[in-house]
Amino acid sequence: MPPLPHDQNHLIYDLSYETRFGTGLQQFTQMSMNTIASILANGKVIDIGCGTGRLAIPLAQNNYQVVGVDLNAGMLSALNAKAQRLNLSIPTFTDINQLEAQHCDLALTVFTVLSYILDEDGLLELFQNINRHLKPGASFLFDLASPEAFSQRNRTYNGNGLTGVVNVEFINPGGPIANYSEEVVVNRPDEFPNIHTVTEFFQIRCWTLNEITSLLAKSGFGFTRHIPGYARMGAEYYVCKKEI
Numbered sequence: 001m002p003p004l005p006h007d008q009n010h011l012i013y014d015l016s017y018e019t020r021f022g023t024g025l026q027q028f029t030q031m032s033m034n035t036i037a038s039i040l041a042n043g044k045v046i047d048i049g050c051g052t053g054r055l056a057i058p059l060a061q062n063n064y065q066v067v068g069v070d071l072n073a074g075m076l077s078a079l080n081a082k083a084q085r086l087n088l089s090i091p092t093f094t095d096i097n098q099l100e101a102q103h104c105d106l107a108l109t110v111f112t113v114l115s116y117i118l119d120e121d122g123l124l125e126l127f128q129n130i131n132r133h134l135k136p137g138a139s140f141l142f143d144l145a146s147p148e149a150f151s152q153r154n155r156t157y158n159g160n161g162l163t164g165v166v167n168v169e170f171i172n173p174g175g176p177i178a179n180y181s182e183e184v185v186v187n188r189p190d191e192f193p194n195i196h197t198v199t200e201f202f203q204i205r206c207w208t209l210n211e212i213t214s215l216l217a218k219s220g221f222g223f224t225r226h227i228p229g230y231a232r233m234g235a236e237y238y239v240c241k242k243e244i
């Protein structure tokens, strides 16, 4: 099987994101938590592409019932270790297709998760699965990153014993698919004595809102509402509801 995104960097993922985005990451997480609270005060949330639990952990700490799904088992191991340390119960799964219906009040795919899916059939299948895991009338919150926002991620970052270089290059100018690469030199001998350089490469796709709403309609979702305030974070946030 070809490597999955984050197969190489899951051990240093949190540290590299904290270094790269600085205090903005905390603010962004708090803003996302506020958005979620405005959609659902309490209940069951399925966090798809949950990664290392940036949202799954604070959601569980705020008494939401959380189910985490991520293709990458390494990312889930990092989440599971945090949940165990904090005595939180967050069941996690790698394969949304095999997961029995979860009857959730809210589904999330946030922080560029949809960009990891490169073809329409794959995205349609994901939306149909999300629909299957939601109660009728339940909400689905997602974000879309623009090509400009991805291009702005080209940069070097330094700190916490890491030096990272991110490069995002669109295959065709004006096209939707880009090669994403990141190389991180790690100098944290006490914590990671065997990790010196971590190199990630995968492709991402910038979906348009039209493409997304058309696939959502085919998957049993209704009207999509824009959530203002996220543009400065390099993404637009939207919420829609499963049809009743």
Ligand SMILES: C[S@@+](CC[C@H](N)C(=O)[O-])C[C@H]1O[C@@H](n2cnc3c(N)ncnc32)[C@H](O)[C@@H]1O
Pocket: 005, 006, 048, 049, 050, 051, 052, 053, 054, 055, 069, 070, 071, 072, 075, 096, 109, 110, 111, 112, 113, 116, 117, 126
């Ligand atoms: C940039 S991380 C975002 C993590 C988390 N949502 C957050 O807000 O911090 C994207 C995650 O989506 C996961 N992912 C990508 N495609 C996926 C899919 N089809 N199903 C489940 N997880 C997926 C990746 O493995 C990765 O952990």
